[in-house]
Amino acid sequence: xxxxxxxxxxxxxxxxxxxxxxxxxxxxxxxxxxxxxxxxxxxxxxxxxxxxxxxxxxxxxxxxxxxxxxxxxxxxxxxxxxxxxxxxxxxxxxxxxxxxxxxxxxxxxx
Amino acid sequence: xxxxxxxxxxxxxxxxxxxxxxxxxxxxxxxxxxxxxxxxxxxxxxxxxxxxxxxxxxxxxxxxxxxxxxxxxxxxxxxxxxxxxxxxxxxxxxxxxxxxxxxxxxxxxxxxxx
Numbered sequence: 001x002x003x004x005x006x007x008x009x010x011x012x013x014x015x016x017x018x019x020x021x022x023x024x025x026x027x028x029x030x031x032x033x034x035x036x037x038x039x040x041x042x043x044x045x046x047x048x049x050x051x052x053x054x055x056x057x058x059x060x061x062x063x064x065x066x067x068x069x070x071x072x073x074x075x076x077x078x079x080x081x082x083x084x085x086x087x088x089x090x091x092x093x094x095x096x097x098x099x100x101x102x103x104x105x106x107x108x109x110x
Numbered sequence: 111x112x113x114x115x116x117x118x119x120x121x122x123x124x125x126x127x128x129x130x131x132x133x134x135x136x137x138x139x140x141x142x143x144x145x146x147x148x149x150x151x152x153x154x155x156x157x158x159x160x161x162x163x164x165x166x167x168x169x170x171x172x173x174x175x176x177x178x179x180x181x182x183x184x185x186x187x188x189x190x191x192x193x194x195x196x197x198x199x200x201x202x203x204x205x206x207x208x209x210x211x212x213x214x215x216x217x218x219x220x221x222x223x224x
């Protein structure tokens with residue numbers, strides 16, 4: 001079946017790096033995504049990675065994919081207070097629909 | 111990124127009434143849109159996949175007669191919650207697919223049924 005798991009909470013100090021982890025089950029997923037949700041808002045697409053890649057970097061964001069272990073991570077360098085939000089990873093399920101994890105709440109403190 | 115809008119952003123209605131939520135792709139055409147609901151502090155649950163010009167595909171457990179979906183054009187999909195009840199109160203979010211893999215989300219609609 002399709003299932004995506006994430007840790008629920010992460011607290012980091014401003015300026016440090018944040019690493020949010022995710023595991024998924026569907027080995028046929030072609031793309032894996034990271035979305036950011038701020039309170040009361042919709043989802044903002046941060047980045048996505050094709051399943052035949054193992055790393056993608058986009059400014060402060062680095063995505064690592066371990067396809068063998070079905071493990072995905074998002075690293076945010078130099079974390080700022082504006083990065084405080086809920087981060088969802090998602091895999092591509094059947095019929096190209098997205099299957100979301102429960103979301104990781106990132107809290108950034110001074 | 112591409113822009114997806116939703117209207118209204120919030121709505122309060124009486125139990126038994128119907129509510130229509132619109133999802134629009136503003137700067138691109140989307141043959142496929144998706145409707146999700148999100149309960150407080152929970153993840154998104156896919157309700158249905160909306161295909162332009164054809165019937166929507168509903169996820170298991172979602173009542174198609176209660177949640178009516180119409181995707182009449184390449185830029186507009188609507189979700190109508192019929193005979194709404196308090197348990198239908200939720201945050202409804204749509205997304206539209208750009209190309210083959212990029213999916214952009216609307217800002218969401220908060221529905222409160224009294």
